[in-house]
Amino acid sequence: MNPPSIFRRRRVLLLSAAAAGAVLAASVAVASTAEAASTLGASAAQSGRYFGAAIAAGKLGDANYTGILTREFNAVTPENEMKWDATEPSQGRFTYTNGDRILNQGLSNGSKVRGHALLWHNQEPSWAQSLSGSALRNAAINHVTQVATHYKGKIYAWDVVNEAFADGGGGGRRDSNLQRTGNDWIEAAFRAAHTADPNAKLCYNDYNTDGVNAKSTGIYNMVRDFKSRGVPIDCVGFQSHLGTGIPGDYQANLQRFADLGVDVQITELDVAQGGNQASVYGSVTRACMAVARCTGITVWGIRDSDSWRTGENPLLFDNSGNKKAAYTSVLNALNAGGPTVPPTSGPTSPPTSPPTSGPTTPPSAGACSASVTLNSWNGGYTATVKVTAGSAAVNGWAVTVNLPSGGAVTNAWNATSSGTSGTVTFANVSYNGQIPAGGSTEFGFQGTGSGPSATPTCRAS
Numbered sequence: 470m471n472p473p474s475i476f477r478r479r480r481v482l483l484l485s486a487a488a489a490g491a492v493l494a495a496s497v498a499v500a501s502t503a504e505a506a507s508t509l510g511a512s513a514a515q516s517g518r519y520f521g522a523a524i525a526a527g528k529l530g531d532a533n534y535t536g537i538l539t540r541e542f543n544a545v546t547p548e549n550e551m552k553w554d555a556t557e558p559s560q561g562r563f564t565y566t567n568g569d570r571i572l573n574q575g576l577s578n579g580s581k582v583r584g585h586a587l588l589w590h591n592q593e594p595s596w597a598q599s600l601s602g603s604a605l606r607n608a609a610i611n612h613v614t615q616v617a618t619h620y621k622g623k624i625y626a627w628d629v630v631n632e633a634f635a636d637g638g639g640g641g642r643r644d645s646n647l648q649r650t651g652n653d654w655i656e657a658a659f660r661a662a663h664t665a666d667p668n669a670k671l672c673y674n675d676y677n678t679d680g681v682n683a684k685s686t687g688i689y690n691m692v693r694d695f696k697s698r699g700v701p702i703d704c705v706g707f708q709s710h711l712g713t714g715i716p717g718d719y720q721a722n723l724q725r726f727a728d729l730g731v732d733v734q735i736t737e738l739d740v741a742q743g744g745n746q747a748s749v750y751g752s753v754t755r756a757c758m759a760v761a762r763c764t765g766i767t768v769w770g771i772r773d774s775d776s777w778r779t780g781e782n783p784l785l786f787d788n789s790g791n792k793k794a795a796y797t798s799v800l801n802a803l804n805a806g807g808p809t810v811p812p813t814s815g816p817t818s819p820p821t822s823p824p825t826s827g828p829t830t831p832p833s834a835g836a837c838s839a840s841v842t843l844n845s846w847n848g849g850y851t852a853t854v855k856v857t858a859g860s861a862a863v864n865g866w867a868v869t870v871n872l873p874s875g876g877a878v879t880n881a882w883n884a885t886s887s888g889t890s891g892t893v894t895f896a897n898v899s900y901n902g903q904i905p906a907g908g909s910t911e912f913g914f915q916g917t918g919s920g921p922s923a924t925p926t927c928r929a930s
């Protein structure tokens with residue numbers, strides 16, 4: 470589960486506008502670390518993030534539990550109370566009592582509430598387990614509509630679909646009765662959720678996606694497809710039920726999803742208690758803090774005794790509610806700061822229709838510039854390329870990079886690529902070709918070997 474340790478380096482390559490020769494500095498706002506906060510939620514909030522916990526309605530009468538909850542956390546997720554079996558135990562009869570208790574606990578404490586989960590092959594009520602085909606599809610979409618409508622305006626982010634991808638090497642969908650209703654069941658669920666609660670962030674959530682692997686890449690391809698077709702997806706949840714280590718490309722994996730134009734969130738973090746539990750917790754927190762669109766972290770329970778992983782002591786507080794070393798590690802990482810979460814703005818998805826007119830003249834040099842940020846590991850990298858227009862608006866662009874021999878581009882996002890090795894040119898896609906004067910857009914690509922070391926060129930029209 471945990472790949473061997475890898476070497477990572479991070480470089481920023483800058484290309485200046487050809488005419489001016491000016492150097493464009495990649496700029497990120499870094500949260501002030503002048504005053505360290507003393508709780509998880511407050512320290513996360515300094516950079517615009519949340520730090521949450523999964524909670525259970527049945528424990529809200531436990532003063533030790535709620536004491537930690539209200540002191541430390543500024544987000545909550547119902548561990549079971551908003552799942553399908555809990556909210557629609559018989560078809561068409563909806564029960565929100567316990568879900569509402571979690572919601573009200575969160576809202577009364579000024580916390581964000583993550584909704585979990587509208588559709589999941591697990592914890593389906595028995596009546597749904599016996600359905601198939603259009604009867605199941607209609608029941609599932611009705612469930613999404615009803616539950617998202619009940620909580621409309623109150624949920625920060627919904628896990629619309631949970632764990633729909635298969636484990637193992639294929640990168641494909643998991644077989645389930647939902648999947649057998651047709652491959653479009655996931656996008657149908659996202660569209661229904663968006664119609665019911667247009668302001669909630671809509672997430673896809675899964676496990677074993679904690680590095681670049683076949684499963685996470687399958688999900689990545691789905692998200693990229695959704696973004697290109699205007700399916701309303703806003704975020705991807707990485708559950709992060711971890712053993713004794715963390716994949717070396719954990720941060721790069723978060724970043725490649727963020728580069729698709731979605732938020733990323735750590736949604737169910739817990740780490741087996743071994744010699745390095747505290748350090749794994751610290752690494753996960755630092756990875757999220759380093760990715761501007763990683764908006765928050767949720768741990769899957771409060772005290773070790775609250776965890777579903779009986780006997781593994783995987784949480785931040787011991788059975789008595791005392792802070793563990795892992796707690797200190799997380800708090801320090803939060804207080805160390807990182808890029809501030811960008812404000813939510815603009816449409817949740819790119820426009821679906823292409824621009825009415827494309828570039829009429831070949832791109833010319835000098836009217837745009839590009840800066841490349843590499844996340845590299847031993848044998849591969851992801852590159853994020855920022856394309857910035859000069860003093861005139863750009864209506865189409867092309868960026869050319871020279872790759873060292875032996876390496877190849879394996880995939881690209883928010884751009885089309887021509888060639889895979891040597892000189893590779895990336896051109897805008899329909900929705901990001903137009904850049905206002907001085908404005909910028911981003912695309913990315915992943916490759917084997919080493920990333921580009923020479924200055925890329927940008928041509929604009």
Ligand code: 9MR
Nearest residue numbers: 548549585591592631676708737769777
């Ligand atoms: O923690 C949850 C546990 O109480 C339930 O019995 C279990 C039922 O499958 O679900 C647990 O939460 C899961 C979450 O909803 C989705 N990701 C995996 C979590 C741990 O199994």
